[in-house]
Amino acid sequence: MWILPRGAALASSETRAPDLLVLVNGAPVAGVIDAEVSSNAHLAADRYRLSAALTESGYAVWDQATLQIEVRMALDGAWASMILGPADRLEVDAGRGVVSVEGRDMTAAFIAARTQETFENQTSSQIATTLAGRHGLQAAVTPTSGLVGRNFQNDHARTTLDQHAGVTTEWDLLIRLAELESFNVWVSGQTLNFAPPGPVTAPLVLTPADCLEMRLERDLTLSGGVTVSVKSWDCRGQQSVVQTASSAAIGGSPLSYMVLQPNLTGNAASQLAQRMMTQMAQQARTVCIDMPGDLTTFPRGGLTLADTGTDFDGAYFITDVERRISFERGYTQTIQARLPPWTDFSTS
Numbered sequence: 402m403w404i405l406p407r408g409a410a411l412a413s414s415e416t417r418a419p420d421l422l423v424l425v426n427g428a429p430v431a432g433v434i435d436a437e438v439s440s441n442a443h444l445a446a447d448r449y450r451l452s453a454a455l456t457e458s459g460y461a462v463w464d465q466a467t468l469q470i471e472v473r474m475a476l477d478g479a480w481a482s483m484i485l486g487p488a489d490r491l492e493v494d495a496g497r498g499v500v501s502v503e504g505r506d507m508t509a510a511f512i513a514a515r516t517q518e519t520f521e522n523q524t525s526s527q528i529a530t531t532l533a534g535r536h537g538l539q540a541a542v543t544p545t546s547g548l549v550g551r552n553f554q555n556d557h558a559r560t561t562l563d564q565h566a567g568v569t570t571e572w573d574l575l576i577r578l579a580e581l582e583s584f585n586v587w588v589s590g591q592t593l594n595f596a597p598p599g600p601v602t603a604p605l606v607l608t609p610a611d612c613l614e615m616r617l618e619r620d621l622t623l624s625g626g627v628t629v630s631v632k633s634w635d636c637r638g639q640q641s642v643v644q645t646a647s648s649a650a651i652g653g654s655p656l657s658y659m660v661l662q663p664n665l666t667g668n669a670a671s672q673l674a675q676r677m678m679t680q681m682a683q684q685a686r687t688v689c690i691d692m693p694g695d696l697t698t699f700p701r702g703g704l705t706l707a708d709t710g711t712d713f714d715g716a717y718f719i720t721d722v723e724r725r726i727s728f729e730r731g732y733t734q735t736i737q738a739r740l741p742p743w744t745d746f747s748t749s
Contacts, residue, residue, distance in 0.1 A: 419694065419732035420475035423451055427469070430462050434499065435727030436472050438483045442700035442720045444576050444586065446508035449484045455498045463491060463500050470504055474696065474726055481696040483724060485590050508588045510536040511572035522548055525578040526595065529586070532571050533593040543596040545582050583676070585701065598742065604703025604716065607690060613733065616689040617713045623685040626650030626748070628657045631674040633665035644670035646678040648746040656681075675747075682746035683739045688717055694724050694732035704738045716741055 423433045432454035440447045449472050453459070468488035473480050486506035493500050505512075511532065520528045526545040533540035579586040579595065586595050609615050628647040635642050642665055647655075658681075662673060688706065704717040717738035726732040740746075 417693070417732070418475075418477050419726055420480075421726050421728075422473040422475070422480070423453070424471040424473070425462055425468055426465065427471075428462075430459070432456050432459060435725070435729075436474075437723065437725050438472055438474075439723045440484075440700050440721065442585075442587070442718075444579070446486075446505035446512065446588075447484055448503070448505050449486070450501070450503045452499055452501045455493070455500055460493070460500070463493075463502070468502065468504070470502065474694070474724065474732065476694075476696055476732070479696065482590060506588050507536065507538060507591060507593075508572060510538075511575060511588075512570055514571040515569060516571050516574055520549055525549055525582050525584075528578060529575060529593065529595040532575065535571075537591075538588070539592040541592050541594045541596065543584070545584075549578070549581070583672070587701075598701075601701075601703030601718075601741075604705045605698055605719075606705045606707060607692070608706075608708040610708075611692060613691040613693070615691075615709070617709065617711060618687040618689070620685050620687070621653065622656065623648075623682065624651050625653030625655040627678055627681045628655055629660065629674045629678040629681070630658070631660045631662055631665070631670040631677075633662050633670050635666050636664055637666065642667050642670045644674045646671070646674040647748045648678055648682040649748050679742055679744075679746055683718070683742060683744070686713065686717075686740050688713065688736075688738045690736045690738075692734060692736065694726065694734040698722055698734070698736060703741070704736065718742060 421433055421436055423430050423436065430453060434452045434454060436449065436451040438447070438449045449470065451470070451472065468491070469486070470488050471485040472483050474483050475481070484506050486504055487509055488502050488504040489509070490503045491500065524545045524547060526542045528549065529542045530540045533542070575586045575595070578584070582597070584595055584597050586593075588594070626648045628645060630643060630645045633642045644667060658677070660673070660677065662670070665673065688704070698719065699722055700719050702719045704719050706714050706717065708714070718741040719736060719738045721737040722734060724732070724734045
């Protein structure tokens with residue numbers, strides 16, 4: 402791991418004017434001390450944590466059966482909503498007169514909802530739209546055409562969604578559908594997003610001078626390359642299927658994985674092997690950056706490193722952004738990025 406020195410071009414960041422606003426069940430609250438918001442691209446809920454001073458009438462705000470929290474942050478008067486979702490845990494420090502709250506975004510609604518529905522004769526996009534509507538969310542859903550279930554006419558096979566499919570919650574189901582379609586699924590604000598990976602335009606460009614700290618990490622266990630083999634049974638062709646995908650090696654011993662997945666054709670097995678190999682190969686390089694906070698950087702965006710003096714210069718895919726704001730320490734964020742999924746990791 403390389404740790405590049407603290408940037409020298411950050412003195413001007415002290416003149417910024419960050420601000421913080423927390424709404425509880427739609428109403429702003431006073432006495433907020435600090436907040437953290439963690440966003441990710443890992444098919445998991447985004448999370449928040451905040452603390453606030455208890456005023457004379459302040460505890461009544463927090464002493465409600467359900468707490469819907471929205472955290473907004475601002476820079477120089479420009480506001481942006483960073484997360485909206487239910488509180489999971491509340492703790493009161495009576496001695497200090499401080500309340501601490503932790504929670505998740507609206508992904509929590511899908512995680513809490515159990516399901517064993519089959520959704521017969523529906524497409525993945527129709528199911529995603531239905532589930533969004535059940536929780537009062539808007540649906541930014543890209544239409545899909547294939548019906549969920551076994552479909553031999555289109556030369557592919559999909560496992561029917563039923564009690565034997567390993568799907569126990571609505572979020573499990575959405576992840577499964579996203580995998581079938583090679584889509585991304587995530588919640589932003591009050592919108593469920595279900596769409597294919599989009600092109601990254603105008604990526605964030607950073608040099609060491611722009612950052613408080615930049616850490617560059619290389620996973621040496623992946624230097625020998627990764628091989629993923631998928632074994633299945635093609636129901637239509639009545640034959641076993643084995644497909645393999647391998648990443649290029651620069652030294653060391655290769656890592657090999659075997660995956661068993663029912664009801665796949667050769668093409669579907671090949672796509673799964675390629676996808677899993679890419680997910681592993683992406684972790685060969687990781688970039689962690691501490692920098693002044695902004696309002697526009699989020700997971701699934703692009704990042705370009707420059708002027709590091711190493712071969713880490715180049716394109717990356719942002720996987721995590723953690724924002725921290727307080728009236729004592731100001732507004733900072735930590736970005737984690739990996740090699741982009743559109744990189745050609747395959748052996749020639």
